[in-house]
Amino acid sequence: MERRSLPDWLDRYTTLGGYGLLVGTGLCLLALFTNPVPDPSFPWATLPPSLRLPVEQPRIEHWPVSYTVGIWLWIAGFPALFLAGYRRYGTGVPFGSATWLAGLPTLAMFGWTTYCRFFWPKLHPPTWNAPSYTFVCWLYCSSYDAIWSDVAYAVALVGVVATVLTVRRERGSGYVLLGFGMLALPLGLPAVYEGYRRATGAAT
Numbered sequence: 001m002e003r004r005s006l007p008d009w010l011d012r013y014t015t016l017g018g019y020g021l022l023v024g025t026g027l028c029l030l031a032l033f034t035n036p037v038p039d040p041s042f043p044w045a046t047l048p049p050s051l052r053l054p055v056e057q058p059r060i061e062h063w064p065v066s067y068t069v070g071i072w073l074w075i076a077g078f079p080a081l082f083l084a085g086y087r088r089y090g091t092g093v094p095f096g097s098a099t100w101l102a103g104l105p106t107l108a109m110f111g112w113t114t115y116c117r118f119f120w121p122k123l124h125p126p127t128w129n130a131p132s133y134t135f136v137c138w139l140y141c142s143s144y145d146a147i148w149s150d151v152a153y154a155v156a157l158v159g160v161v162a163t164v165l166t167v168r169r170e171r172g173s174g175y176v177l178l179g180f181g182m183l184a185l186p187l188g189l190p191a192v193y194e195g196y197r198r199a200t201g202a203a204t
Contacts, residue, residue, distance in 0.1 A: 004090035004097070006083065010193060014087060017080025024073030031057060031067035038067045041121040061127040071131040078133060079105070079189040086190070098166040101194035102177055105187055106159030109134065112187075113152040116141055133187045155183045162191065166198065174198025 006014060031038035032047050034057045039045060041062075057064035063071070086100035093099050112133050122144060132138035136155055140148035162180040165173035178195030181188035196202075 014083040017077035020077035024070040027066040027070030031064040061129040101190040102163040109156040
């Protein structure tokens with residue numbers, strides 16, 4: 001197993017993104033101690049009044065301020081998980097960088113899209129503040145228009161094709177991977193990095 005290096009800016013993002021996930025988790029939990037129902041999609045996630053602080057946070061649309069900030073920190077930092085895995089265990093898993101930077105982000109996009117389409121208890125009215133892991137997913141979560149969920153699935157399928165081409169080291173795989181990453185931002189940031197490396201011949 002060999003640790004892999006990242007460009008300085010991406011290495012900093014990976015480290016800061018990890019801290020952002022921790023801070024985001026803390027901010028989401030803070031809302032439990034200030035608001036009776038931090039997330040109306042999950043009314044069961046509450047604490048008895050005796051455990052809550054004698055203050056209540058204002059809301060941004062459906063969610064308390066700290067909960068909103070926490071969720072968006074998760075969205076901003078989530079791609080760092082794949083980059084951190086690659087940085088730490090890059091050659092210690094089958095297919096190496098293709099797994100961390102292409103396959104796992106694609107799998108995550110399928111998972112989040114499916115959850116939001118079929119299982120997420122949707123709040124009404126839809127809001128611009130709806131948390132979303134890709135820009136195209138935001139178009140769905142902020143409107144509930146199924147066509148955008150279909151587009152998200154199509155983008156994830158591009159990710160599958162890109163991953164297969166990358167694993168097989170097919171010519172042009174870097175460009176397909178780069179295209180998937182751009183369409184799947186911000187979740188696709190690892191794929192953008194790997195696609196660029198392969199398209200420019202910098203991958204080893």
